[in-house]
Amino acid sequence: MDLLDRLHLDVPVAQAGMGGGLAGPELATAVAAAGALGTLGLAPAAMLGQAIAQVRDGAPGRAVAVNLLMPFVRRAHVDACVGAGVDVVVLGFGIDRRLIERLASRGVFVLVMVGTEQQARRAVACGADGLIAQGCEAGGHLAGVTPALSFLPHAIRAAAGRPVLLAGGIASAADTSAALTAGADAVVAGSRFLLTTESRAHPEYQRRILAADKTFRTTLFGLGWPAPHRVVANDATRAWCSADGRVALIPRLINRGSGLLAKLPDSVAAKTVGLQTGRLPLFSPIAPTVGMADSSVDHAALYAGETVLRLKSVISARQAVAELAPGGQ
Ligand SMILES: Cc1cc2nc3c(=O)[nH]c(=O)nc-3n(C[C@H](O)[C@H](O)[C@H](O)COP(=O)(O)O)c2cc1C
Structure with a gap:
């Protein structure tokens, strides 16, 4: 399967859905409009349908993705995704066969973020269309227990031909190229997109992580x-x-x-x-x-992920996509 065609992408780059209001429709729209996969973080179910519609209006012809942060997901979140006709759902921190089957039956492309080969095999057995292999250098919550590039071959083996995206440690075009060379179909970045003008991270939060010398x-x-x-x-x-x-x-x-x-x-x-x-x-x-x-x-x-130690500033989401795209600047 050509992932870029399936997800209407110009570049093999996805923005991680970051919950608690960090990745809202402004960020997902800007990323999608720039040709990458924009992903809404989990939000109150009552707001999700409207956010999906906002991304669709702001980035016509692009896929809209929603992250379902499983420990906090309720039926109303899933109903909102299905009702609004979301294109892609990313399951994080939990795998639910019935949920995947329900989404698949509505034509939703389901990615599951995994951190071990065992999780990867289970995701595939439950019907995932593709995997996100997360490494332990990632920011936010950690499924990953080994560095992303070490885990990637295990995830690729478990994926048995399905697409695998690499998450953790992605902050530059060189990181993306290294991931693609190692067999990933695309990359997922969280911290890079947290440090954009369209993210809803508190500006002092952004300043603190830019100034940090350790995660x-x-x-x-x-x-x-x-x-x-x-x-x-x-x-x-x-x-x-x-x-x-x-x-x-x-x-x-x-x-x-x-x-x-x-x-x-x-x-x-x-x-x-x-x-x-x-x-x-x-x-x-x-x-x-x-x-x-x-x-x-x-x-x-x-x-914050390990990449914040080499990220220098808050930039626009469009610029972040350009910097992460293979050969980009
Ligand atoms: C601020 C922040 C919030 C995150 N929130 C979520 C979330 O709600 N759901 C999820 O599946 N992953 C979440 N993640 C993890 C990302 O999906 C991704 O694996 C990670 O950002 C990749 O590492 P990076 O930060 O080095 O790019 C979050 C990451 C960050 C940095």
């Missing part, structure tokens, strides 16, 4: 979803983590027992960041977005 893996921001994630340091991690990201006992225990919070209604979940002051070790996965108080960057997750 690390932790589980601190795990209230409701205690899965590992890659961040840069802030007051919260300095107070509650060791230098290598290991979380102090109290927040670790709180996070472990908080699984049911992932099922809170969207409106309630969005308010949890306001409760994060650093006095109590309650740290949700929601990252600082435009409109939040400046102080949120001290107490909320500053997700």
